[in-house]
Amino acid sequence: MDTLKRALSFDIGGTKTNYAVIDEEGNFITKKIKVPTPDSAEKIFEMFKSIIEENYSSIDIVTISTAGAVNLENTGVCSSTPNLPSGYPELEFSKLTDKKVFIENDANCAVWAEYKCGAAKGCNNTLIITLGTGIGGGVISNGEPVRGYTGAALEVGSMKIFADKRQKCTCGRYDCWESYASGTGLKNTAAAMAKTSPEYKTGLYKDKLPEELTTYDITDGVQKGDMFSIQVFNQWQEYIFVGLVSLVDIFNPEVVVISGGMGKFANIEMLEEKINKESVVAPVKIRHAEMGNDSGMIGAALLGLRFI
Amino acid sequence: MDTLKRALSFDIGGTKTNYAVIDEEGNFITKKIKVPTPDSAEKIFEMFKSIIEENYSSIDIVTISTAGAVNLENTGVCSSTPNLPSGYPELEFSKLTDKKVFIENDANCAVWAEYKCGAAKGCNNTLIITLGTGIGGGVISNGEPVRGYTGAALEVGSMKIFADKRQKCTCGRYDCWESYASGTGLKNTAAAMAKTSPEYKTGLYKDKLPEELTTYDITDGVQKGDMFSIQVFNQWQEYIFVGLVSLVDIFNPEVVVISGGMGKFANIEMLEEKINKESVVAPVKIRHAEMGNDSGMIGAALLGLRFI
Missing domain, CATH: 3.30.420.40 (ATPase, nucleotide binding domain)
Known part of the structure; x- marks a missing residue:
């Protein structure tokens, strides 16, 4: 029986948002789904919420790869995000669900994905550009x-x-x-x-x-x-x-x-x-890079799953 | 009774070498002593050895702040050191004594000293130049x-x-x-x-x-x-x-x-x-900076004492 922990992982971009359920070894448990990024912060919040509800019973954590600087607690965005609607950085992501929500900057997610599964696998000191x-x-x-x-x-x-x-x-x-x-x-x-x-x-x-x-x-x-x-x-x-x-x-x-x-x-x-x-x-x-467009989702999932 | 651990800590420079016994809170247990840096790698090794013998009974570790890159195990120098005698980077510091010998690059020692006791006290993210x-x-x-x-x-x-x-x-x-x-x-x-x-x-x-x-x-x-x-x-x-x-x-x-x-x-x-x-x-x-010329010795001592 499979006992690997699972994240519902999002990669939110200016026009599209990708998501999938990913396990702690980086395997996709569901197919990646691509949806348009809503045009207001409120609608983004509602989108996250409804997708989380659909997947609630099969996941241990929600993880989000985002543009912008993320606070040290990985709970919110603390810089401006020019390609996302105004109000987005102020969203209270922890209120999306009673499960843990983990947010990380997209470049940090990408380097983690390459380090854990990709072009820098096993290299403890890695730089991504x-x-x-x-x-x-x-x-x-x-x-x-x-x-x-x-x-x-x-x-x-x-x-x-x-x-x-x-x-x-x-x-x-x-x-x-x-x-x-x-x-x-x-x-x-x-x-x-x-x-x-x-x-x-x-x-x-x-x-x-x-x-x-x-x-x-x-x-x-x-x-x-x-x-x-x-x-x-x-x-x-x-x-x-x-x-x-x-x-x-x-x-x-x-x-x-x-x-x-x-x-x-x-x-x-x-x-x-x-x-x-x-x-x-x-x-x-x-x-x-070897992880392509999935690096944000995979990196966020693997980073977040370390903490549960 | 004092139970703080102690390092015999050296700061080796091109012309002078400083040393003192320092405890894990950064206090000087002996006065700092300054000696000329010997002109050959063998003599440097002998100098270290004889100073360690003098202080052997009162210390838990030997720590050295040095120019040059230091290997990840903190046991030896792995780059050239233009201001020190040839043969210095190849010295087998672990053979100086049966106590642990911990070596670190001088800039890393300095930033650690400023972080633990000086101008950046308590600041988990600090840059020293x-x-x-x-x-x-x-x-x-x-x-x-x-x-x-x-x-x-x-x-x-x-x-x-x-x-x-x-x-x-x-x-x-x-x-x-x-x-x-x-x-x-x-x-x-x-x-x-x-x-x-x-x-x-x-x-x-x-x-x-x-x-x-x-x-x-x-x-x-x-x-x-x-x-x-x-x-x-x-x-x-x-x-x-x-x-x-x-x-x-x-x-x-x-x-x-x-x-x-x-x-x-x-x-x-x-x-x-x-x-x-x-x-x-x-x-x-x-x-x-607030730690002045002692930052190498103090930083090496405090870094090294974490590991014993």
């Missing part, structure tokens, strides 16, 4: 997540990679790593390089304005051998490298996992070689 | 030191604060934070700014070559109101700020402790205000 529209991060240090004083640690996208106010980030600050090395960063780099590149003027995108170049243009241009796209892409990878080698020197991880929508484009062999040549700490392995 | 010839660092995350996969974490001096290979560091790499924000960084900044500064040509140091300017010249010049020195000093603090705000966003600490020979010159009120305006995580307190 999520390259998407912005850059997120999570760290396992000696087998435990690094969460910081208020649960907001690993805001690595805000790390500055220039000290002379060179480029304004969408956040209003200057020279955040994510304004150079995320998807937005690739677009920024393309726009900046187009202004001076001779290869742009004769290349695939000569009829597009610099500001109109998209991340897709560049990754597609690389596939097609467009020299300008290749130059932009290489500079983008140099920006990834500069931030990543700093983080490797700071955390001395055994493995770095690269995830996120833009992560799949990163040349991890090149990054690993270059970082291990430059870093002052022990050699590190760079890996693509 | 040591501004000296270079820059060192240590972190307490949820009450435990962040050590990394091979004990080499917090090489924060190697964090890059420019991404375009602007200034070569003494380590041979480009744009390490410590080549801008350490004592060496202050000297580098003075030399660089002298080349274009009108205030230099009319100021206190107009008869000195840019490369001859010392850290003392600048800190003394600031006291005397020399405009060039003030400009250099402000730029140096800007470099400290740029690296520190990144580390605050990465670790989300409750307190940052600034230590080291150059640390006393940092304007911590200004840094705290500026960092809390710029950082994306919760407000942080910036404090000068």
Whole structure:
């Protein structure tokens, strides 16, 4: 008879919410179900509540992977969450049910999932970097997540990679790593390089304005051998490298996992070689993430199930 | 009757070695004694051995605060230690005595001492930055030191604060934070700014070559109101700020402790205000270190005594 404990685990995103029942070994007990994220905090609360009621008898805990910083008690969100409805951070998640409700930041869930079941399995010191529209991060240090004083640690996208106010980030600050090395960063780099590149003027995108170049243009241009796209892409990878080698020197991880929508484009062999040549700490392995879109749900379930 | 456990604790430096017997509350049971660090690894081993024999009956453990990365078992040094004799990292410290010998990196000892007895007392999430010839660092995350996969974490001096290979560091790499924000960084900044500064040509140091300017010249010049020195000093603090705000966003600490020979010159009120305006995580307190030169010995003792 199966005696493994089970979590009803949610991954709430700006447009979609995924959920499933997952056991303490990371197995899916139910299929993953995808529903639209409601457009108000009250409706989100009601959605959680009704799904919990449906699954009540077969679960031991409710776990939620969320955007934003989560308090140290893992009971609520304590930062703004721009992609979720106003009022969401103030929800009293513990009132959803009489079972324990455990909430954790999505990057911390993702690094835990990769550490327990994925690309960093068994590696007690692991760094995950999520390259998407912005850059997120999570760290396992000696087998435990690094969460910081208020649960907001690993805001690595805000790390500055220039000290002379060179480029304004969408956040209003200057020279955040994510304004150079995320998807937005690739677009920024393309726009900046187009202004001076001779290869742009004769290349695939000569009829597009610099500001109109998209991340897709560049990754597609690389596939097609467009020299300008290749130059932009290489500079983008140099920006990834500069931030990543700093983080490797700071955390001395055994493995770095690269995830996120833009992560799949990163040349991890090149990054690993270059970082291990430059870093002052022990050699590190760079890996693509293996847990995909389920990492939030699985990580939240496995983190939460430790406490019951 | 006193039943507190006691460590014979050493702090080994390039020229001097300090030691004392310290109890588990951080009290000095003997006065601190300072001896020259011997000039060979064998003599260092013999020195440790003879001091341990003298104190054998009154101690429970031997603890050592050392330069370099220390292995995860806290039994030996696993990196090079440029300021100590060759052969030092290979010493088999466990063979010094039949009591437990516990070794830890000096920055980890310092942050532990500040966390247990000093400027960060009781703060489970603390970052220490040591501004000296270079820059060192240590972190307490949820009450435990962040050590990394091979004990080499917090090489924060190697964090890059420019991404375009602007200034070569003494380590041979480009744009390490410590080549801008350490004592060496202050000297580098003075030399660089002298080349274009009108205030230099009319100021206190107009008869000195840019490369001859010392850290003392600048800190003394600031006291005397020399405009060039003030400009250099402000730029140096800007470099400290740029690296520190990144580390605050990465670790989300409750307190940052600034230590080291150059640390006393940092304007911590200004840094705290500026960092809390710029950082994306919760407000942080910036404090000068309080444990001074004893932090290595005390931190090593308190860390080691946890394990017996």
